[in-house]
Amino acid sequence: MSFKERVYKIVSQIPTGKVATYQLVAKLAGSPGAARVVGTLMKKNPNPVFKNLEFVLPCHRVILSSGRLGEYSGGAKLKQKLLAEEGVKIKDGKVEKGYFWKKNLSLA
């Protein structure tokens, strides 16, 4: 399984109302320094849309390690909107602590 496949798998497991950083995803996928690549892959993602009322690949839930949102193919505006609608609170352009996804909690 290639790096990109692991990335897609991980991102698809981010629960609604939570976010993960590019850096974390890269690390979990096995290449800690490849945060940038994660972004590149999101842009090329194969399933960026709804399926069974859920995002198959919720690329909008992946943000910068600083807590800021970062870029988005559909526009940073839309990214913020989607997150807000999922219940993620953003203050001063940053996601508040508490909305960050921790992999071990994803099993809950």
Place this chain on the structure above:
DNA sequence: CGGCTGGCGTCGT
């Protein structure tokens, strides 16, 4: 703070 630099994996010339 801000700008620059090097590294990362994949894909398309």
Place this chain on the structure above:
DNA sequence: TACGACGCCAGCC
């Protein structure tokens, strides 16, 4: 085959 573009990050002025 080789190169460069990317939804980034940390480290250094």
